[in-house]
Amino acid sequence: MIAMMASAAPTTLVHLSAVDLVIIAFYFALVLGIGFYLKRFAKTGEDFFLAGREMTAWVAGLAFVSANLGSLELLGWAGNAYQYGIMAAHWYWIGAIPAMVFLGIVMMPFYYISKTHSVPGYLKLRYGTEASALSAVTFAFMTILMSGVNMYAMAVVMEVVLGWNLHFSIIVSSLTVGVYVAAGGLFSAIFNEVLQFFLIWFGALLIPILGLVETGGWSGMVARIHERFPGQDFTHMWGPMSSASNNPMGVHWIAIVFGLAAVQSMGYWTTDFLVVQRVLSARDVRSAKLAPIIGSFFKMAVPLIVILPGLLGRAVLPFHLVPGNVAQPGQFKYDDVLPLMLARYCGPGLLGLGITALVAGFMAGMAGNVSAFATVWTYDIYRPYMRKDAPDAHYVSMGRWCTMIGLFVSIGTAYLVQYNKSMMDYVQALFGFFIAPLFGTVVLGMLWKRVSRMAGFWGLLAGVVTSVTVFLLMKFDPSWVKVFALSPLAQPLAQAMWQALWACVTCVVVTVLVTLVTKPKPDEELRGLVYALTEVPREVHTNWLHRPAVWGVAALVILVVLQIIFR
Amino acid sequence: MSEKHHIIPVWFFVGVLLLVYGFLIFASGLAEWSYPPETVHLANLHAPVWWGALLFVLGLIYCIKFSPKRKV
Numbered sequence: 337m338i339a340m341m342a343s344a345a346p347t348t349l350v351h352l353s354a355v356d357l358v359i360i361a362f363y364f365a366l367v368l369g370i371g372f373y374l375k376r377f378a379k380t381g382e383d384f385f386l387a388g389r390e391m392t393a394w395v396a397g398l399a400f401v402s403a404n405l406g407s408l409e410l411l412g413w414a415g416n417a418y419q420y421g422i423m424a425a426h427w428y429w430i431g432a433i434p435a436m437v438f439l440g441i442v443m444m445p446f447y448y449i450s451k452t453h454s455v456p457g458y459l460k461l462r463y464g465t466e467a468s469a470l471s472a473v474t475f476a477f478m479t480i481l482m483s484g485v486n487m488y489a490m491a492v493v494m495e496v497v498l499g500w501n502l503h504f505s506i507i508v509s510s511l512t513v514g515v516y517v518a519a520g521g522l523f524s525a526i527f528n529e530v531l532q533f534f535l536i537w538f539g540a541l542l543i544p545i546l547g548l549v550e551t552g553g554w555s556g557m558v559a560r561i562h563e564r565f566p567g568q569d570f571t572h573m574w575g576p577m578s579s580a581s582n583n584p585m586g587v588h589w590i591a592i593v594f595g596l597a598a599v600q601s602m603g604y605w606t607t608d609f610l611v612v613q614r615v616l617s618a619r620d621v622r623s624a625k626l627a628p629i630i631g632s633f634f635k636m637a638v639p640l641i642v643i644l645p646g647l648l649g650r651a652v653l654p655f656h657l658v659p660g661n662v663a664q665p666g667q668f669k670y671d672d673v674l675p676l677m678l679a680r681y682c683g684p685g686l687l688g689l690g691i692t693a694l695v696a697g698f699m700a701g702m703a704g705n706v707s708a709f710a711t712v713w714t715y716d717i718y719r720p721y722m723r724k725d726a727p728d729a730h731y732v733s734m735g736r737w738c739t740m741i742g743l744f745v746s747i748g749t750a751y752l753v754q755y756n757k758s759m760m761d762y763v764q765a766l767f768g769f770f771i772a773p774l775f776g777t778v779v780l781g782m783l784w785k786r787v788s789r790m791a792g793f794w795g796l797l798a799g800v801v802t803s804v805t806v807f808l809l810m811k812f813d814p815s816w817v818k819v820f821a822l823s824p825l826a827q828p829l830a831q832a833m834w835q836a837l838w839a840c841v842t843c844v845v846v847t848v849l850v851t852l853v854t855k856p857k858p859d860e861e862l863r864g865l866v867y868a869l870t871e872v873p874r875e876v877h878t879n880w881l882h883r884p885a886v887w888g889v890a891a892l893v894i895l896v897v898l899q900i901i902f903r
Numbered sequence: 904m905s906e907k908h909h910i911i912p913v914w915f916f917v918g919v920l921l922l923v924y925g926f927l928i929f930a931s932g933l934a935e936w937s938y939p940p941e942t943v944h945l946a947n948l949h950a951p952v953w954w955g956a957l958l959f960v961l962g963l964i965y966c967i968k969f970s971p972k973r974k975v
Contacts, residue, residue, distance in 0.1 A: 353931075355927055355928075355930075355931045358927060359924060359927055359928075362920075362923055362924075363920075366916065366919070366920060370916055373911070374910070377910055395913060523910070526913075527913045527916065530913045530917065531913075531916060531917060531920060534917050534920065534921065535920070538921070538924075538954075538958060542950055542954060546944070546945050546948070546950060549945060549948070550944060550945060679942075680943070680944050681943065681944055681945060681950070682943065682950075683931075683935065683939065683940040683943040683946065683951060684931045684935065684940070684951075685927060685928035685930075685931035685932060685951045685955065686928060686950060686951050686954065688927075688928075689924055689928060
């Protein structure tokens with residue numbers, strides 16, 4: 337097996353010792369053991385698809401934030417921090433924290449009280465089958481494609497970093513994920529996400545600690561960056577954004593505030609079922625409200641292990657990293673910065689821990705995708721359109737089968753991507769097409785009872801069409817970048833923010849216009865689904881320390897302080 | 904964590920993971936104490952020893968506090 341693992345790349349970023357391999361092997365044995373242990377508890381549909389709705393706020397909160405702490409994110413954002421500097425932290429702070437608090441305080445009560453199994457399930461209750469079917473089919477399709485893309489990306493990283501054979505990485509990781517998710521359902525996925533959370537923190541935290549020791553602290557690091565890259569600002573978040581031409585991302589602060597914070601991140605954190613599913617597993621409404629807020633505090637700390645290593649790479653690495661599309665043999669890419677920093681400070685044992693954290697991150701990402709896919713397929717496509725009145729055990733069995741089938745489709749997608757690399761960009765862009773308009777549809781439906789059945793559907797469809805159109809125009813004719821992103825210098829990250837903003841605005845405008853000319857749903861059909869007709873439990877008799885709103889405000893205050901410190 | 908199912912808390916598994924990893928990393932740090940790897944920066948700080956010890960202690964605390972045999 338070791339020979340098969342090492343049969344590929346002759347030069348690798350790191351070399352593992354025996355103790356590192358023992359650490360990796362122990363992780364695989366533990367997650368499989370946990371999966372088999374949890375199988376006995378995943379008997380009913382609620383157990384398998386929603387972990388019995390009995391997770392504490394802490395477990396649901398850690399799983400919620402871990403579902404977004406996959407290895408692709410870690411490697412990619414550390415690379416972005418090297419490329420763009422501390423501006424990349426916007427995606428962890430203003431581009432996440434307000435949305436997480438909004439989910440906890442405003443949206444979670446409706447998701448939870450409606451007893452929905454999924455986001456498309458909420459749309460079905462609120463609007464009807466049209467909007468729900470559009471959302472469910474696109475989510476299931478994209479999730480499985482995304483899982484394949486992640487699988488392929490993981491295999492490539494393992495090949496480059498460790499020299500592991502591509503097929504070995506794909507087959508071993510997907511079979512392991514398939515076995516433990518099919519066994520324990522969302523129980524297994526959540527347990528693995530909590531393990532991954534600890535692994536990633538303990539595996540990566542040494543990099544910033546030792547990096548700051550080497551550079552002589554934050555000010556020493558900043559001084560080294562200025563010395564090595566004179567005239568470029570990598571250590572301020574807001575200063576370089578007064579104009580798109582002042583920063584390497586080509587982004588204006590308006591795009592960060594209105595595109596990233598108000599639309600893109602709201603869409604992702606409040607309507608992407610992959611993350612929302614973790615919170616739906618909470619044991620009561622208060623836990624469901626607290627979970628995303630607990631997650632927000634950890635999310636705020638993630639730049640310590642992702643953004644800081646990227647900045648330290650600028651300060652200490654003796655060579656310059658280059659964009660992935662121009663890297664020549666022997667040159668390192670931006671996305672290699674995290675493994676390079678890991679290899680710089682970590683010897684045998686610690687290296688194994690860091691690599692296990694990356695492997696765990698990849699596998700947890702896959703598990704998240706397939707568990708969300710299994711739920712949406714079974715409850716939002718199979719049950720309403722194929723077999724309505726089967727016993728609960730039948731749907732659990734369907735969930736187990738489609739976990740495995742979903743993984744095989746993902747493997748197929750991974751190999752398809754291998755032979756058609758540009759497909760990867762399109763699949764990753766796909767998610768952006770639906771998330772922003774979906775946020776408009778869901779939040780309008782929750783807050784305004786007048787929104788009609790067909791307004792939800794047409795608004796969502798119009799938003800998606802706008803998103804696809806804006807994306808294609810900017811991709812194939814760069815002259816449109818200036819029109820939609822208000823600057824010809826806008827880089828893909830900035831373009832995506834504007835694309836989300838236009839899609840959401842279109843969705844909201846169309847939804848409002850169609851609502852005004854169509855008949856609203858009767859009040860009795862909307863109880864427990866919209867703000868005006870739902871009795872949300874208040875925590876008036878709860879100790880103030882246990883109130884979600886108190887912690888939500890605390891998270892927002894810390895966010896503001898961080899913005900001021902790193903402005 | 905689970906009232907309906909009496910599942911072993913996930914924190915216990917976290918403890919097992921940290922305990923085993925802490926021991927392995929601590930031991931490998933001690934083994935290379937006199938001859939730290941030349942390619943690793945700041946190897947003179949012996950990070951595996953104190954980081955491994957930290958993981959081991961945290962793992963031990965989690966294992967004891969969330970042991971399935973412990974009565975709440």
